[in-house]
Amino acid sequence: AQSVAQPEDQVNVAEGNPLTVKCTYSVSGNPYLFWYVQYPNRGLQFLLKYITGDNLVKGSYGFEAEFNKSQTSFHLKKPSALVSDSALYFCAVIRGYNKLIFGAGTRLAVHP
């Protein structure tokens, strides 16, 4: 069955440094992968998705993600972290038709 794993509960990064939030997937067939961000007391906001095509997907707020089929990974990246990027990040995969299956989430803390 389709699933995703986020191996890190929390990631700590200094402001200005590059950040990576990891996601690995397990699917049968083609993977359809998403990243969402949740700021405190807010709903989830869509960042980006991979359906097909270029392995490097660019999204909102300067984020990008790299689809790696051989490593079954879809890591979220940003070249230079901001304190305002501190939030809870979710990786998700489509199972069946339009049903999102979420990872447990990774809390990103960016320190000044």
Place this chain on the structure above:
Amino acid sequence: DADVTQTPRNRITKTGKRIMLECSQTKGHDRMYWYRQDPGLGLRLIYYSFDVKDINKGEISDGYSVSRQAQAKFSLSLESAIPNQTALYFCATSDRGAGAGTDTQYFGPGTRLTVL
């Protein structure tokens, strides 16, 4: 997303009470979803609806029911609330786009429900 609203935003209730959570959207989307979020578990799908006459169970539908009153409204009910239904509940919508079941979903701000 301000186009997807949920009421109430916070609710405290007692075991055995009936509770309804409401979701409205002005995005004109056909498809609507209800999720619950628990710490360490991410979000899990409760019910979804692809149009007014279509209702489907998700991963964890036991103890919940839904009603799609109109294209823009999708309500979630807990007929007899129990403490392990304490969670953050999210409504989401998506458009019937060109993608084959890969729509982007847009989420409301959530309802924090506590069952004592």
